[in-house]
Amino acid sequence: ETGVTQTPRHLVMGMTNKKSLKCEQHLGHNAMYWYKQSAKKPLELMFVYNFKEQTENNSVPSRFSPECPNSSHLFLHLHTLQPEDSALYLCASSQYPAGTSVFRELFFGEGSRLTVL
C-alpha cells in the first residue's frame, strides 16, 4: 500500500474507445501529477495539479484529458488513442507546505499499464 491508489492496473483499448484512469491519494497532499513511462525512455511529466488547479500541461496531445475534482482524486480521460500511447501511466502526489514553494518528494502509485491496439 503506497498511499496512492490507481485503477485499473491494466487496460487494453482500441483506438476508437473512450476510457478513464483513476488515481486517489490518501496522504493529505495538495499536489497531484500524471507521468508517462515508456520503455527505454525517462519518466515524462504530463500534467500537474496544485490545490486542484492545473499548473502544468507538458505539451500533451488533446486525446489525453485530465480532471481533478478535489485534492484527493485525479483522472486521466483517454479517447482516440494511438498505439504509441501504450505505456505505464503513473500517478503521484506531493505536499507543498502552505505559503512556500518548498518541494517535497513525490509518492507514486503502482501505475496503470495501458495497451492500445
Added chain:
Amino acid sequence: EDKVVQSPLSLVVHEGDTVTLNCSYEVTNFRSLLWYKQEKKAPTFLFMLTSSGIEKKSGRLSSILDKKELSSILNITATQTGDSAIYLCAVRGGSEKLVFGKGTKLTVNP
C-alpha cells in the same frame, strides 16, 4: 533544456558485490536531486540531496551530491537479490519540474 543522464543503463552483479550508480545533470537553478527505486511499478523514494559533499545513508544504501561536477552517485554495499530494481535519478531546477533520467536497471544474481 534540463537533462539527466544515468549510467550505466544496466548492470548485473552477484550477491555481496558493491555497486555504484551514476547520475549527471544539466539544469537551470538547481534545487535538489532525488533517487528512487522502482521494483515492479511504483517508484519509491530513497534520498533527496540538496547540498554538496553531505552523504545521505540508509542501511546499505548511500548517496552523495557533487554540485561542482553536476553529479551524484548511489552506492549499494553487500548487494542482495532484493536490491534488483530500476534506480531512477531525478533533478529539480528552477522550473519546479522533476526531470528524470532513463534509470539504471540493476540485477543482483544469487
